[in-house]
Amino acid sequence: MEQKIKYSFLSEPIRIDKYLVQQLTDDYNFSRTYIQKIIEQKKVKVNEEVVNSKYILQPNDTIEVLIPEPEKLDTLPEDIDFDIIYEDNDILVINKPNGLVVHPAPGNLSGTLVNGLLFRIKNLSSINGVLRPGIVHRIDKNTNGLLIVAKTDNAHKVLVKMLGENKIYKEYIALVHGVVESNKGLIDAPIGRHRTDRKKMAVTEVNSKRAITKFEVLKRFTKHSLLKCVIDTGRTHQIRVHLSYINHPVLGDSLYSYKEDSKIEYGQYLHAHKLVFNHPITNKKLEFVSEIPDEFNVRINMIEN
Known part of the structure; x- marks a missing residue:
């Protein structure tokens, strides 16, 4: 329909x-x-x-x-490794590993989270068409952590509305360059497409949307800081763009950090750590936490020693 x-x-x-x-x-x-x-x-x-x-x-x-009504799905099921930490008749919450793309794109229809979902889940919402069944919101390929997936169209519609009204609490952990002086801060800067590089977003007043990121310093190191980031909006690359904007780019970010960061094989040290929201159908409060990956802790130990 x-x-x-x-x-x-x-x-x-x-x-x-x-x-x-x-x-x-x-x-x-x-x-x-x-x-x-x-x-x-x-x-x-x-x-x-x-x-x-x-x-x-x-x-x-x-x-x-x-x-339009979704076309026949060409994306094939594949046995992809990811953890399902919650599932009921309406939604899933998954823990996405680093390096896994969330959904296929034309010409690249395999090896994504969606392929894995099709392999393991019988029914997914159809609202986002043939390449993104069930996908309510995204996290970047080299960001790991928690993600909500809709199994029914009704749940999907409610979740999208909740996201738009900032009724889903999303907390991230970021390891960034530099020593952040303020214990807490708020970045309120609009984000839109970069003028010359279409792969990138940027803080700009041109064709942009308001974006708000709150941060808190969890730990300071000699040349780095560990931050907790909470986003009130869900713009593309929001945390990465905002932290780069205040001159504390995420370590390992090949787009928004320093050139040498592109050599870090792990990618950006950004982790979707916590989700809190009311169930879209039952309205029951749900809370999920994904612990920092081992690779994160290894890098922190390297920085400390």
């Missing part, structure tokens, strides 16, 4: 395709290619009229997006 999404546009004029990329990539995890395909299929209306991707949105425009 097709799903209808509506938005009321109240910002500065912007092309419809760029606006929907901003909205749908964060809220529904749709890719830019998939959004452009929807526009080409005449499934986007503004003020009840079909528009193309060049339409410039104006204040008070009403946007309607009709998400």
